[in-house]
Amino acid sequence: QLKMVTIGGGSSYTPELIEGYIKRQDQLPIKEIWLVDIPAGEKKLNIVGEMARRMVKKSGLDWKIITTLDRRAALKDADFVSTQFRVGLMAARVKDERIPGSYGFLGQETNGAGGIFKAFRTVPVILDIVKDMKELCPDAWLINFTNPSGMITEAIQHYGKWPRVIGLCNVPVMAMMTEPQTIGRELKDLTYKFAGIDHFHWHRVWDKTGKEVTMEIIDKMYEGKDAGLPKNIFEINFFKEQLEQMKMIPCGYHRYYYRQEEMLNHSLEEFDNGATRAQEVIKIEHELFKLYQDPNLNYKPKQLAERGGAHYSDAACESIASIYADKRTHMVVSTLNNGAIPDLPSDHTVEVSAQIGAAGAIPLTFGPFQPAERGWIQLMKNMELVIDKAAVTGDYGLALQAFIMNPLIPSGQKAKDLLDEMLVANKEFLPQF
Numbered sequence: 001q002l003k004m005v006t007i008g009g010g011s012s013y014t015p016e017l018i019e020g021y022i023k024r025q026d027q028l029p030i031k032e033i034w035l036v037d038i039p040a041g042e043k044k045l046n047i048v049g050e051m052a053r054r055m056v057k058k059s060g061l062d063w064k065i066i067t068t069l070d071r072r073a074a075l076k077d078a079d080f081v082s083t084q085f086r087v088g089l090m091a092a093r094v095k096d097e098r099i100p101g102s103y104g105f106l107g108q109e110t111n112g113a114g115g116i117f118k119a120f121r122t123v124p125v126i127l128d129i130v131k132d133m134k135e136l137c138p139d140a141w142l143i144n145f146t147n148p149s150g151m152i153t154e155a156i157q158h159y160g161k162w163p164r165v166i167g168l169c170n171v172p173v174m175a176m177m178t179e180p181q182t183i184g185r186e187l188k189d190l191t192y193k194f195a196g197i198d199h200f201h202w203h204r205v206w207d208k209t210g211k212e213v214t215m216e217i218i219d220k221m222y223e224g225k226d227a228g229l230p231k232n233i234f235e236i237n238f239f240k241e242q243l244e245q246m247k248m249i250p251c252g253y254h255r256y257y258y259r260q261e262e263m264l265n266h267s268l269e270e271f272d273n274g275a276t277r278a279q280e281v282i283k284i285e286h287e288l289f290k291l292y293q294d295p296n297l298n299y300k301p302k303q304l305a306e307r308g309g310a311h312y313s314d315a316a317c318e319s320i321a322s323i324y325a326d327k328r329t330h331m332v333v334s335t336l337n338n339g340a341i342p343d344l345p346s347d348h349t350v351e352v353s354a355q356i357g358a359a360g361a362i363p364l365t366f367g368p369f370q371p372a373e374r375g376w377i378q379l380m381k382n383m384e385l386v387i388d389k390a391a392v393t394g395d396y397g398l399a400l401q402a403f404i405m406n407p408l409i410p411s412g413q414k415a416k417d418l419l420d421e422m423l424v425a426n427k428e429f430l431p432q433f
């Protein structure tokens, strides 16, 4: 019988996770679900915990939901640990978006200067969790959802020396949920191959006769709305001629790089209006928590679909069920490259199609990229390595290098001033600097 632990349990996403477990009740013999948070999140944790209990009860299950601020008690003898926490809470995200915005740069949760600082704040905490896990649940699997998901998974593997980790994102899930119907097919009849890194990957698709349908999907992307695009990303089309040359489907986040000018202008407009994504999310969360407090609500409310991370539980719960029951399903996860992308080192984390089973993630070979994509991915992955090393060592020069490498931060004096200002603004959460 399984002991599941979720760190950052007070998240408004938790009901989705519970729903995912309930859907898989026949595959997962769950005994307890421990929801862990910190004192600042205690109120949210209690509301979400009650909500989870109602959902479980409605399904006639006897799972015990335990809410706690004692992480070590939760980790003791855990089987699966999932992480979905936000160091510095939403106030830190507001800074990640607004401080770069005040310099005329892009402010975003996982890209640009904001994404770099989210890594700086999160890496020390995740490494501390790994340390506890080595002592308290050395056989457990760690399912990481905490952003920046790829860099956090890299830190867990490379610096935490913890191999039993799967890094997740809902972006590939949403692509596979929405694309098949645009070409009148079903997912079960298609073969998907993804490769890249988290929030910077591409994919190709084949039908069951072996014919590649990537270009068919791309054509459909230009008729109407991209239904697979997460709610937090402003929609602007890629240049069609670029995709025709590339012959791959870029993920939604590539917009920040392929249409940098337009995405920046949009983000600066939001900045001027005092309406960046964090501020919008605060409103959505307010509404969600009002709903969660309704003692009659015992299912995931539809308003949760307004969050960018909607459907992540399909990835989280399916990967857990696949490992536990050795299902060997196809999923897109952050895991060790192991040669799947020959353009990147083997011993670092990539986000790729993989077979998920009892042995963890076994990545599928994607093969080499064309020079344009090879150039991008080598820059972006090596930037991630610089960021993680800076996050572990607190080396100022490395942090500056990361800023200068990042395509969304124009290099120069303003970049250095921004770095300095963000170091001061985040001081409380940066013990390493």
Ligand code: NAD
Pocket: 007, 008, 009, 010, 011, 012, 013, 036, 037, 038, 040, 041, 042, 044, 045, 084, 085, 086, 087, 088, 089, 090, 109, 125, 144, 145, 146, 147, 148, 149, 168, 169, 170, 171, 308, 309, 312
């Ligand atoms: P949130 O602000 O609701 O934070 C979740 C919980 O974490 C809060 O209750 C908070 O109190 C708690 N927390 C903060 N620091 C903690 C710590 N040190 N230990 C334990 N708990 C702590 O955030 P959210 O919007 O629910 O997102 C949670 C995380 O998931 C974020 O890192 C976010 O970026 C990430 N996320 C990832 C994806 C993805 O695709 N991988 C999608 C959406 C969100």
Ligand code: G6P
Pocket: 109, 110, 147, 169, 170, 171, 230, 231, 232, 277, 281, 306, 307, 308, 309, 310
């Ligand atoms: C996305 C992603 C996440 C991202 C989140 C933001 O689509 O995959 O990694 O950070 O949603 O959602 P939010 O609702 O918090 O803006």
Ligand code: MN
Pocket: 149, 168, 169, 170, 171, 199
């Ligand atoms: Mn993501």
Ligand code: MN
Pocket: 403, 404, 405, 406, 407, 408, 409, 410, 411
């Ligand atoms: Mn730069």
